[in-house]
Amino acid sequence: METKKFVLLDIDYVTENDQAVIRLFGKLTGENGGKHIIAMDRDFKPYIYVLPYDVGECIDDLNQLEVRKIEKVQKKDLGQMKEFLKVTLKHPQNVPKLREKIWDLESVEEVREHDIPFYRRYLIDKGIFPMAEVEVEGKCTYKNSNTIYSKRNAHSPAGTTASPKRNTPPPKKTNPSLTENEVCIFEMEGPPKPLESGFPELKILSFDIEACNPKGMPQENVDPIIMISFSSNQGFSKVFSTKSSSFDFVEVLKDEEELLKKFVETVKSEDPDLITGYNSDVFDLSYIRDRAAKLGVSLDLGVDGSQLKFMRRGFANAAVIKGRVHVDLYPAMRRYLQLDRYTLERVYLELMGEKKKDIPGDEIHACWDEGGEKLEMLFEYSLDDAVAVTKIGEKMLPLTMELTRIVGQPFFDVARMATGQLVEWYLIRKAFEDNEIVPNKPSSSQHSKRRGKSIVGGYVKDPVKGLHENIVSFDFRSLYPSIIISKNVSPDTLVEECDEDKCYIAPEVGHKFLKEPVGFVPSVIGNVLRERVRVKTLMKESKDPRERQILNVQQEALKRLANSMYGVYGFSRFRWYSIECADAITAWGRDFIKNTMKKAEDFGFKPVYADTDGFYAVYIG
């Protein structure tokens, strides 16, 4: 038996002998530091909770179905203790198959926590966090990365002869390149242990491809890839192309097939933790997939030698490279910044304060054809794009990393989550820690019912026109989070009736919230804000500039999380949705700002503009 410590980069599960096996992808720290590890846990089983009408009858009914285990458990449902049945199933894929059947049983009132993906359940239940260190015990076998992958697709049951998907082009003879990496395949014995750890140093590799078509956007069935650029945060920068250049950073390859092979080889030899691109989910990697399929080049980019694949994620697909984290910075920047446009050029200007080389899309074809000076410009532009992506990544990924370490879901997911989802997954983890059962997502009918209701927002006083002198401003610090905490606004403290001294009553709307006990959401926000104060104090005390910078990112992440928590009450598709809570919060907000303005007036200030959590006033004496 041996012990390994590693930074947890990603997680998934595969099926072996009809059993789900969790795989933790990481990078070893300490001894053998830098090498990849794939730790396999065969002991974790999928489960759901069932709220029975009649316990005995329900157990009998469940025993008729293909279940592994049934246990009675006490869990809080919005603060109220109830007896649930924890039903362990045989395979994660049985959950969607069986949950309807179970729900339809006469003895069953409700099925809960039936839509939490298996790997997320694992992270939550084991208390481990991606982008932090984990310790495992068991046995390690070193293998070459391209010998691991055995025709088995993640998530498809072993043995089933799955028809080859568009996802995975038929791998032709792989080039036994010199850049294969040794990977520690680790059989876990016992659960993983979370370790207190600092901010991991990650290697980021960015890339960008060029292709061209005289008529407009290049078409993957016609137009070849003409160059691929790379840039890392550790000094690597290179352009590969099928045309030569006088620049040192350009390396010429004989044809597109060789170019694509070089792409794969470079990813393997550079061996980054993070791969970033700009619109790479939708454009670069999709284009590479299609061209590679056409030319029969194997895209075995995963650390386990698995193929590049695409996952459906809402309206766009996300490109997955197992064991490395591929992040498309384009959708990430859309959430991170508030801009009119999100072109790479615009985002770069915003973050770096300087212009980037640019060639309009419709001129690329001419540059490529003409050659000479124009072509050299194209090489420079292409490299500059990859460099820009690295720089943007260095600026914004630390925040994503902190959010990952707080929310506790994979970096890949966190980088693609809207803030509402971040909050939801954070609350789901906290619910597990507090023995609270997670509310179900609204059904489509509940959802449309919710959408029909609207919430009155913050108080806005239209600005008084004119040029004002002697302006003073006032604003509440984190108004909504403060209201949630001070008025204990939570779905589990909301009551129909109560004694006046035992609850807080919202102005205008009249919703009542018990003063005690502390509600689930207020307690979570309270912890987030206290943690933020703690981090800010550490930051002020710290003498080390790098440490200060890291702590600053941490407190920013906590602030983002606290400020977006109010939203869970008002967004119709969220699990902790509560129109009463949302209404009460904004009602208190309006009340506070109006009262403060009135008081200011008593002291001779005349408000000229107000919005939600602050106002401006002039002193008139």
Next chain:
DNA sequence: GGGGGCCGGGG
């Protein structure tokens, strides 16, 4: 005013 449809960004 609010529900439905389209688009972004990449070359």
Next chain:
DNA sequence: GTGTACGGCCCCC
């Protein structure tokens, strides 16, 4: 894969 999810703007009743 126990997830099928965006948000802003325009247009149209």
